[in-house]
Amino acid sequence: MRSRVTILDVAAEAQVSIASVSAALNDRPGVSTETRARILAVADRLGWVPSLRGRSLSGKRAYAVGLVLERATTVLESDPFFAAFIAGVESVLERRGYALVLQMAGTHKAATERYRRMALDHRVDGVFLTDMAATDPRVPLLRDLGLPAVAVNSDPGCELPSVRQDHLPGLRSLVEQVVALGHSDVAHLAGRRGLIHTRQRLAVWRSVLVDAGLRPGPVVYGDFSTESGSRAAPRLLAGPTPPSAVVCASDLMAVGLVSGAGALGLDVPSDLSVTGFDGIEIGGFLRPSLTTVATAPRRLGAAAAETLLRLLDGDRVEDVEIEATTPVLRGSLVAPRPTRSVPPRNV
Numbered sequence: 001m002r003s004r005v006t007i008l009d010v011a012a013e014a015q016v017s018i019a020s021v022s023a024a025l026n027d028r029p030g031v032s033t034e035t036r037a038r039i040l041a042v043a044d045r046l047g048w049v050p051s052l053r054g055r056s057l058s059g060k061r062a063y064a065v066g067l068v069l070e071r072a073t074t075v076l077e078s079d080p081f082f083a084a085f086i087a088g089v090e091s092v093l094e095r096r097g098y099a100l101v102l103q104m105a106g107t108h109k110a111a112t113e114r115y116r117r118m119a120l121d122h123r124v125d126g127v128f129l130t131d132m133a134a135t136d137p138r139v140p141l142l143r144d145l146g147l148p149a150v151a152v153n154s155d156p157g158c159e160l161p162s163v164r165q166d167h168l169p170g171l172r173s174l175v176e177q178v179v180a181l182g183h184s185d186v187a188h189l190a191g192r193r194g195l196i197h198t199r200q201r202l203a204v205w206r207s208v209l210v211d212a213g214l215r216p217g218p219v220v221y222g223d224f225s226t227e228s229g230s231r232a233a234p235r236l237l238a239g240p241t242p243p244s245a246v247v248c249a250s251d252l253m254a255v256g257l258v259s260g261a262g263a264l265g266l267d268v269p270s271d272l273s274v275t276g277f278d279g280i281e282i283g284g285f286l287r288p289s290l291t292t293v294a295t296a297p298r299r300l301g302a303a304a305a306e307t308l309l310r311l312l313d314g315d316r317v318e319d320v321e322i323e324a325t326t327p328v329l330r331g332s333l334v335a336p337r338p339t340r341s342v343p344p345r346n347v
Helices: 007-014 020-026 033-046 054-060 080-096 110-119 138-145 170-180 196-211 226-235 251-263 281-285 298-311
Strands: 064-069 099-104 128-130 149-152 161-165 186-189 218-222 245-248 273-275 292-294 320-322 326-328
Touching: 007 020, 007 292, 020 149, 020 281, 064 080, 064 110, 064 298, 080 099, 080 298, 099 110, 110 138, 128 138, 128 298, 138 149, 149 273, 149 298, 161 298, 170 186, 170 196, 170 273, 170 292, 170 326, 186 196, 186 226, 186 251, 218 226, 226 245, 226 251, 245 251, 251 273, 251 281
Parallel strands: 064 099, 064 128, 128 149, 149 161, 161 320, 186 218, 186 245, 245 273
Antiparallel strands: 292 326
């Protein structure tokens, strides 16, 4: 059996010191660009891979970072947003020889406890925080535990280094398009209560309608799943005068709402226009294709990982803001009927 390639092998082949190899492989200063490139090429050719156990035993680092997703497993398995976010994180961690410790929790309390255990067990060097709440107990917890963290899509002014994608421009433009098409009764299917992005999307929806002189329609809260979108349909649509459009806070909830509307005898888009948020790929293949707001979860994940690793290296880090969201107009959004005749519904 071929023995494991070590940094001694890389140093001998590249004809440099072990210290130079260590600096190059860990992306630290101390070697020239040319030497770094030669060392990396040799390491790749020899098939060198980092030993996380060896590195963690030889120093104070675990060479792992943590992420706890506050989602039920049944929700997460159908959510392409976090799959893309994690892919972005891994694209950066892999280059630096770090592992991602991923856990799931069904409640905010359980998620907070998972982060506590990660810190106390010294399993990770730092963590990511997603689904930020306006008053988030994880922030003071991690501060007290001394565990470095990067927040994703937090409010400006958050005490943690943050990586953001501005949701507001894309959503504002989308709701303005809904109004421009002639919709005057527009409902909102919101995300989980208490989350920053839930509050932000609700505020944008409401402000566009008020600015247009319209009264905001009903609001129902979901949990970003298709099931919650389907469950919301009777509450939003079963009245005598249902809205002509529903702006949803996620694509999955929009998909569920379209299904629920069909069960009530409503056709999308002729009876009801529906829009989503996230820009998941499958939305373009639905019939009708889903109007949405395109986000960049992979880029967001990569930026979060880069920021966290710089923080762990002791660098000064600033908040990072990637490109803003943009609307994607498709078949699920059309002008309302001049005189809408709503078919009987089987409630």
